[in-house]
Amino acid sequence: MRVHVDRDRCIGSGNCVMTDEEVFDQDDEGKVVLLENEPGAGHDEAVRTAVASCPVQAISAARPAR
Amino acid sequence: MTRTPDMPVHIRRDRFEPAPELGRLRTEQPVSRVRLVTGAPAWLVTRYEDVREVLGDSGRFGNSEDGRPAGAPPLRVPDAEAEVPRLWSPGNLLAYDPPDHTRLRRLVTGEFTVKRMRRLRPRIEAIVTEHLDAMERSGPPVDLVQSFALPIPSLVICELLGVPYTDRADFQHRSNIRLDLSLGLDRRVAAMREAQEYMAGLVAAQRKRPGEDMLGMLVREHGDEISDEELTGLADLLLIAGHETTSNMLGLGTLFLLRNPGHLAWARQDEHIDAVVEELLRHLSIVHTVIPRVVRADTVISGQPLKAGDLVVCSLPAANRDPALTADPDRFDPGRKVSHLAFGHGIHHCLGAPLARMEMRIAYPALLRRFPALRPAVPFEEIRFRMYSVVHGLESLPVTW
Numbered sequence: 001m002r003v004h005v006d007r008d009r010c011i012g013s014g015n016c017v018m019t020d021e022e023v024f025d026q027d028d029e030g031k032v033v034l035l036e037n038e039p040g041a042g043h044d045e046a047v048r049t050a051v052a053s054c055p056v057q058a059i060s061a062a063r064p065a066r
Numbered sequence: 067m068t069r070t071p072d073m074p075v076h077i078r079r080d081r082f083e084p085a086p087e088l089g090r091l092r093t094e095q096p097v098s099r100v101r102l103v104t105g106a107p108a109w110l111v112t113r114y115e116d117v118r119e120v121l122g123d124s125g126r127f128g129n130s131e132d133g134r135p136a137g138a139p140p141l142r143v144p145d146a147e148a149e150v151p152r153l154w155s156p157g158n159l160l161a162y163d164p165p166d167h168t169r170l171r172r173l174v175t176g177e178f179t180v181k182r183m184r185r186l187r188p189r190i191e192a193i194v195t196e197h198l199d200a201m202e203r204s205g206p207p208v209d210l211v212q213s214f215a216l217p218i219p220s221l222v223i224c225e226l227l228g229v230p231y232t233d234r235a236d237f238q239h240r241s242n243i244r245l246d247l248s249l250g251l252d253r254r255v256a257a258m259r260e261a262q263e264y265m266a267g268l269v270a271a272q273r274k275r276p277g278e279d280m281l282g283m284l285v286r287e288h289g290d291e292i293s294d295e296e297l298t299g300l301a302d303l304l305l306i307a308g309h310e311t312t313s314n315m316l317g318l319g320t321l322f323l324l325r326n327p328g329h330l331a332w333a334r335q336d337e338h339i340d341a342v343v344e345e346l347l348r349h350l351s352i353v354h355t356v357i358p359r360v361v362r363a364d365t366v367i368s369g370q371p372l373k374a375g376d377l378v379v380c381s382l383p384a385a386n387r388d389p390a391l392t393a394d395p396d397r398f399d400p401g402r403k404v405s406h407l408a409f410g411h412g413i414h415h416c417l418g419a420p421l422a423r424m425e426m427r428i429a430y431p432a433l434l435r436r437f438p439a440l441r442p443a444v445p446f447e448e449i450r451f452r453m454y455s456v457v458h459g460l461e462s463l464p465v466t467w
């Protein structure tokens with residue numbers, strides 16, 4: 001999946017980091033940092049959970065069109 | 067004592083369960099009329115999707131009204147000449163809308179990241195061990211609330227903030243009064259003022275000589291972006307929120323697990339504890355409602371028209387037990403994977419969630435492993451639940467082992 005994060009919206013809840021630390025991280029101000037913008041299929045479920053549990057809808061994910 | 071037995075439906079509970087009427091409302095009248103404890107009329111929102119919609123849109127549903135938190139009455143205190151304009155101090159994030167909310171919250175989010183919490187882990191583990199040792203030394207029976215559930219989060223937030231733990235008897239007493247919905251507003255406001263004076267003193271001391279703690283960091287790194295009043299209110303919110311909430315989860319959650327031995331085994335194991343904690347958060351939803359929001363412009367939720375200026379509260383237990391969220395929602399099942407709303411939603415989503423999760427993930431298994439035969443020391447019927455508080459929990463929990 002191709003993941004996109006909107007750092008302006010992010011309020012630093014950490015929900016995404018707790019869901020998948022290989023894909024999401026936080027900087028010193030707590031804002032989300034994307035570690036992988038196209039994580040493998042093994043991360044699909046976690047990414048979907050992160051999208052749903054972000055309190056401010058700052059994460060979106062879609063299958064890359066290929 | 068002025069006990070008011072008739073709490074509104076969104077605050078009433080039957081032990082671990084929300085009031086059954088709440089479920090009925092969710093099915094039959096998902097947006098209904100209620101009275102807040104202050105007497106103000108408001109809309110009560112009970113469906114999961116509706117609660118997400120309200121909390122997710124801070125433009126349509128704001129937190130502040132004329133510089134006050136929405137729904138807070140302009141207070142008159144009997145012994146005061148002038149009207150007290152604010153129930154909450156400046157700096158209380160829950161009373162702000164963007165852009166001020168964004169500015170203030172940004173100053174502290176860095177202190178609550180998952181990484182920062184991980185660095186705290188050894189210290190939290192040590193605090194948990196100390197309290198378990200003390201319980202073992204004193205021997206059964208002990209009150210689990212006073213010897214475990216309350217002191218652990220309290221000590222953690224005090225150390226984190228830079229508040230002397232030795233002052234705890236006073237501020238714990240004050241915060242109990244402030245959050246007790248059955249007491250008169252005059253008493254609650256008096257306690258709030260004392261708390262603000264106390265915190266203002268700590269802030270003044272930190273301005274002179276900033277410490278290594280969070281207050282010191284705020285003064286050193288953001289000293290010119292935040293006023294003393296805001297800093298006082300922010301620290302006060304963190305102090306209250308930091309120990310009134312996690313402590314209730316630890317007490318109530320432990321009792322729930324003791325009553326459900328099947329889940330107890332899971333809670334002892336590190337590989338399952340995260341799932342158990344999330345399900346306890348969902349199932350118990352200890353924060354009855356989010357604080358009231360005010361409608362900014364006429365709108366509609368689940369077919370119900372709402373007018374600009376109306377107040378809205380969202381029931382977290384009702385939303386978290388909505389069959390539209392998950393099947394068989396009244397059953398406790400750590401196997402669910404759902405995005406529950408126990409920490410709220412939207413821009414006011416709990417700032418302390420990573421800390422609260424870490425505390426619970428450490429404390430439950432440590433307690434249950436240390437005392438494998440832990441059990442209530444009194445019959446279940448005698449255990450006293452907190453019936454009149456903003457946050458659900460136990461008054462006390464006598465245990466033996």
Ligand code: HEM
Pocket residue numbers: 102103104138153154158244245247254258302303304306307311353354355356357358379456
């Ligand atoms: C500095 C911290 C806090 C103070 C001083 C404070 C104080 C108050 C006061 C004075 C009220 C009065 C309104 C009434 O009587 O209905 C109130 C209501 C409420 N507070 Fe807080 N609170 C604090 C933190 C929190 C936190 C952290 C939460 C949630 C996690 C919370 C949730 C609520 C809710 C849900 C109500 C509405 C109760 C109702 O339905 O009327 N409060 N609070």
Ligand code: HEM
Pocket residue numbers: 159160161171223303304307308309311312315352353355356357358407408409410411413414415416417418419421422
């Ligand atoms: C299990 C424990 C906890 C629960 C269930 C909980 C629940 C909540 C909820 C539901 C809200 C949103 C209220 C609303 O939107 O009106 C909230 C906000 C907040 N919580 Fe917690 N909380 C917990 C622990 C903590 C801890 C340990 C801290 C601090 C160290 C904390 C600090 C805050 C703050 C500062 C806010 C306001 C955030 C904002 O307005 O931007 N909470 N919490």
Ligand code: SF4
Pocket residue numbers: 005009010011012013014015016017024026030031032053054055056057058059
């Ligand atoms: S879940 Fe959303 S708000 Fe929270 S850290 Fe991740 S992107 Fe930011």
